Amino acid sequence: MAEEHVVQEKALRSFCEEVLTKLGVPKADAQTVTDVLVVADLRGIESHGVARLGRYVTGLKKGFMKPTDQSRIVKETKATALMDGGQSLGQVVGKRGMDLAIRKARDTAIGVVAVRNSNHYGIAGYYTLMALEHDLMGVSMTNAGPLVVPTFGRTAILGTNPISLAAPAKKEKAFVLDMATSTVPRGKVEVYNRLGQPMPHGWAVDETGRSSTDPKRVLNALANRLGGGLLPLGGEGEDLGGHKGYGLALMVDVLGGVLSGAATGLQVYADEQRPNVGHFFMALDPAAFRPLDEFRRDMDRLARELKDSPKAHGQDRIYVHGEKSFARMEKYRQEGIPLDPKVVENLKKIGADLGVPWST
Numbered sequence: 024m025a026e027e028h029v030v031q032e033k034a035l036r037s038f039c040e041e042v043l044t045k046l047g048v049p050k051a052d053a054q055t056v057t058d059v060l061v062v063a064d065l066r067g068i069e070s071h072g073v074a075r076l077g078r079y080v081t082g083l084k085k086g087f088m089k090p091t092d093q094s095r096i097v098k099e100t101k102a103t104a105l106m107d108g109g110q111s112l113g114q115v116v117g118k119r120g121m122d123l124a125i126r127k128a129r130d131t132a133i134g135v136v137a138v139r140n141s142n143h144y145g146i147a148g149y150y151t152l153m154a155l156e157h158d159l160m161g162v163s164m165t166n167a168g169p170l171v172v173p174t175f176g177r178t179a180i181l182g183t184n185p186i187s188l189a190a191p192a193k194k195e196k197a198f199v200l201d202m203a204t205s206t207v208p209r210g211k212v213e214v215y216n217r218l219g220q221p222m223p224h225g226w227a228v229d230e231t232g233r234s235s236t237d238p239k240r241v242l243n244a245l246a247n248r249l250g251g252g253l254l255p256l257g258g259e260g261e262d263l264g265g266h267k268g269y270g271l272a273l274m275v276d277v278l279g280g281v282l283s284g285a286a287t288g289l290q291v292y293a294d295e296q297r298p299n300v301g302h303f304f305m306a307l308d309p310a311a312f313r314p315l316d317e318f319r320r321d322m323d324r325l326a327r328e329l330k331d332s333p334k335a336h337g338q339d340r341i342y343v344h345g346e347k348s349f350a351r352m353e354k355y356r357q358e359g360i361p362l363d364p365k366v367v368e369n370l371k372k373i374g375a376d377l378g379v380p381w382s383t
Contacts, residue, residue: 028367029359036061038374038381039076045377046083047090052115059114059145062152064360066348068201070210071146074366078143079112080373087296088112088142094119102131105283108141110297113165117144117302121153121163124306128159132311137278138302139285143167148201148348151189154306155197158315162305163187166279168292170245171205172252174266177232179245179252180288183208184275189345191309192322199345204272205253209245212238212253217365225258227251234259278303 036057043053056079064072082088093109094116104123108116120136127134144150147163154161167182183203190198206226215222216238229235230250244251256268280287285301292298309318326343334341355361362370371381 027361028364029361031359032061032356035073035360038379039073041379042076042373042377045379049091052092055118056112056114059149062149063146065352065355067351068146070208070214073370077369077373082142087298102127102133102135104136106136106138108138110140113142113144113300116141117150120302121150121304124304125154125157125159128306128308129157132308134306136304137283139283139299141300141302142298143300144302146201147185147187148199150304151187151199155189155191158191160307160309161189164275164279164303166276166287166291166301169289170209170253171255171272172228174255174261174269177228178250181272181276182291183253184272186275190322191319192326193319195323195326196346196349198322198343204256204268204275206256206258209253212241216242217363225254227253
């Protein structure tokens, strides 16, 4: 395995921002997109980090991602809003949607924003982390292009449709759940493909609908719509709860897609020029239910109860969701962000094509 390149956060941000501004993205919006990508890498979600920059470069060049923010509010009440993303960059639309939900929650205790006609918005957790800055709970979901086969099926119909929920604590780290509703996101299959290694059994099925450990075969079948795809959370069939992951993915499509009027299922990315991705954001003020200090204290108590409970044989620690990512963030901010050599190679190519030097 080739050695990882360690890149300093500041230099990486500067490179990504310059690439995006070269393609007509205003500086503030380029910073938003870059922030979502770099935070993903800092939190250890390399499948959605700067490795994804090429996706946005292609979208901007082909015109199905608009460089300037075209999003608008279509319908609004005190606590809710429907936004049309105008095919703008998903991160820019997502940030605007979550900002609006937060503003409404600060006024009325809850804010719910559904978004249609958007693009890939990065990691779901980015938007729930925004809510924490205001002592609010945050929910973020998005539907996505079809990659996941329904239980007992062999053709991808649903996206990896992530769910994130964040809640503030006091002395403990905030609870930040950020998960795909598939066993893994496609990015993890791509990581194994880049490394030329077989992936774990139970992640995906090939075009026959049988579980496969060959990442290249699965990605090729998906790319050419031959069948196959990722498995829902829980894996094949119902024995290990695969139907529950399937249900969660469908729930995200209902809240992000049906509610907003965005594309759903096979229609997401069916028209490459209009992906029509749907998002769902919610901000909730715990202080509307009980004093914030008591809520945060009880979040701490719950986290400690979990972490102090007896460990499985051979294990020395139990984690609460978000803890590992916060620790990784601190480490990578000090020591630099490790990137796969193939990711660095692709970034250099993107830079060379646009006249942006890779000087990290």
